Amino acid sequence: MLSTVYSAGLWGIDGFSVIIECNAEDKIPAFELVGLPDTAVKEAKERVRAASENSGFRFPDLAFTVNLAPADKKKEGSAFDTAILVSILKCSGAIPGSVSLSDKCFIGELSLSGKLRPVSGVLCLTLAAKAAGQTEVFVPAKNAPEASVVDGVKVYPVQDMRSLILHLRGEMPIAPIEYTEGDFFADSDTFDLDFADVKGQEKAKRALEIAAAGGHNVLLIGPPGTGKSMLAKRIPGILPRMTFPEAIETTKIHSISGILPAGISLIKNRPFRSPHHTMSAPSLVGGGAIPAPGEISLAHNGVLFLDELPEFSKSVTESLRQPLEDGVVTITRTAARITYPCTFTLVCAMNPCRCGFYGHPTKECTCKPKDIKSYLSKISGPLLDRIDIQIEVPPVSYEELSDKAPGESSAEIRKRVDAARDYARARYEASGEKDPPVCNAELSSSEIRKYCPLDERAEAILSRSFDSMGLSARGYDRILRVARTIADLAKSEIIRAEHLAEAIQLRSLDRKYW
Numbered sequence: 001m002l003s004t005v006y007s008a009g010l011w012g013i014d015g016f017s018v019i020i021e022c023n024a025e026d027k028i029p030a031f032e033l034v035g036l037p038d039t040a041v042k043e044a045k046e047r048v049r050a051a052s053e054n055s056g057f058r059f060p061d062l063a064f065t066v067n068l069a070p071a072d073k074k075k076e077g078s079a080f081d082t083a084i085l086v087s088i089l090k091c092s093g094a095i096p097g098s099v100s101l102s103d104k105c106f107i108g109e110l111s112l113s114g115k116l117r118p119v120s121g122v123l124c125l126t127l128a129a130k131a132a133g134q135t136e137v138f139v140p141a142k143n144a145p146e147a148s149v150v151d152g153v154k155v156y157p158v159q160d161m162r163s164l165i166l167h168l169r170g171e172m173p174i175a176p177i178e179y180t181e182g183d184f185f186a187d188s189d190t191f192d193l194d195f196a197d198v199k200g201q202e203k204a205k206r207a208l209e210i211a212a213a214g215g216h217n218v219l220l221i222g223p224p225g226t227g228k229s230m231l232a233k234r235i236p237g238i239l240p241r242m243t244f245p246e247a248i249e250t251t252k253i254h255s256i257s258g259i260l261p262a263g264i265s266l267i268k269n270r271p272f273r274s275p276h277h278t279m280s281a282p283s284l285v286g287g288g289a290i291p292a293p294g295e296i297s298l299a300h301n302g303v304l305f306l307d308e309l310p311e312f313s314k315s316v317t318e319s320l321r322q323p324l325e326d327g328v329v330t331i332t333r334t335a336a337r338i339t340y341p342c343t344f345t346l347v348c349a350m351n352p353c354r355c356g357f358y359g360h361p362t363k364e365c366t367c368k369p370k371d372i373k374s375y376l377s378k379i380s381g382p383l384l385d386r387i388d389i390q391i392e393v394p395p396v397s398y399e400e401l402s403d404k405a406p407g408e409s410s411a412e413i414r415k416r417v418d419a420a421r422d423y424a425r426a427r428y429e430a431s432g433e434k435d436p437p438v439c440n441a442e443l444s445s446s447e448i449r450k451y452c453p454l455d456e457r458a459e460a461i462l463s464r465s466f467d468s469m470g471l472s473a474r475g476y477d478r479i480l481r482v483a484r485t486i487a488d489l490a491k492s493e494i495i496r497a498e499h500l501a502e503a504i505q506l507r508s509l510d511r512k513y514w
């Protein structure tokens, strides 16, 4: 007797179809499992045997050989348990021969008692099943919301092995769960922290609005206690809404990392990751024997916030340069080489020196000039070069702090951000380019020439500042990208003098401190 059952395995953020063949012979009872790494085989055999017995299906007295193909792909983890047991029970006749399994995919780890335990990466696995042509996917009930996002497949939430077999026999059907794109857009988002709490700092708020609208990297610099951390933590509330494809991509990464909260189908809010400054380079960019995504990939389509930037080790901040440039990171280990997406907006905050008061209007800085220099030099030129917006966050006055009137709410700011993104998106989609830019921060030099028309006065300002500021070609591009976003916020196709002048303002810092 021979049976064939489908499952799926993970490779980076992509899944691949796994075929499980089971052959049973009427010989001395045995259970051979091939196609998995040695240790995993042993454990899977024990779980599958116990789960079968404890679900009320005697483990058949036959000689089984179970093969997981393709043999050349590394198959990690325990997500094949369910499919292995289904293949055995199909061979033994516990699942009748008339039941077709060729359109079904089985995913899930088994407990000894026969329950299906949740596994990581179910969204990616379900996408792989769909790509392989399967139309019904059986997953642990806890993972079902996540799998249901994939359209064109029926997703069955499975509690335990017994209910799965009864379903397949047609004795007690399990109801599939459904998800529509409508659900995605229906719920409104709520955020705990609001910009209305931040007093004064109008310039900084405006800069963050521009950063959110264009996806520009930002550096906030200023003395301690001026609200830098407070401002940065409120960014999630003003980021533009995720599109459905963006939500899928981000969810895939969180799904394989096993950090998707229970019951969550899709990540709808852009991620905001703020790792501590003691973190290592591998946990930032990704690592491990079989490389797992790092913070930069968990921040994909969202924000990576590095508070107290100079406190991070130089190897950590320097490891950001290539991912910032490419939007993807490739991690090579002896076992594997995996590429993860990491398109994120970098937000950094820092004091201008160790004591924090260098450049303060009233307080005296106690640092020696050479110490100030060495503090600032922890941030390398090439990293600064990739930060479009660099602004000072000065101390707030007593009048501003004691002002009882609430500031503008995050929801109000977000409306403008969304409108600016829509305005830019319409332009890029109308361009007919195969791979149009998603936000202004992504514009290449040639795209800048194409999409950033200046009026005459703006042209004049730019040529004057090019000389007076000693702008490099990179600096020139950065100013135009930010100016493009400012014009988008004003819904103007042409970049006017006031847009350009504001963009230059958001960039005068590196000459003051560096």
Ligand SMILES: Nc1ncnc2c1ncn2[C@@H]1O[C@H](COP(=O)(O)OP(=O)(O)O)[C@@H](O)[C@H]1O
Binding pocket: 197, 198, 199, 200, 201, 222, 223, 224, 225, 226, 227, 228, 229, 230, 231, 349, 396, 401
């Ligand atoms: N502009 C502000 N409006 C309201 N409260 C502020 C402001 N700036 C600072 N604070 C208060 O001071 C605390 C410290 O601010 P924080 O953001 O940690 O400063 P920084 O990161 O610049 O050192 C905040 O938690 C907040 O209570």
Ligand SMILES: [Mg+2]
Binding pocket: 228, 229, 230, 307, 349
């Ligand atoms: Mg702080």
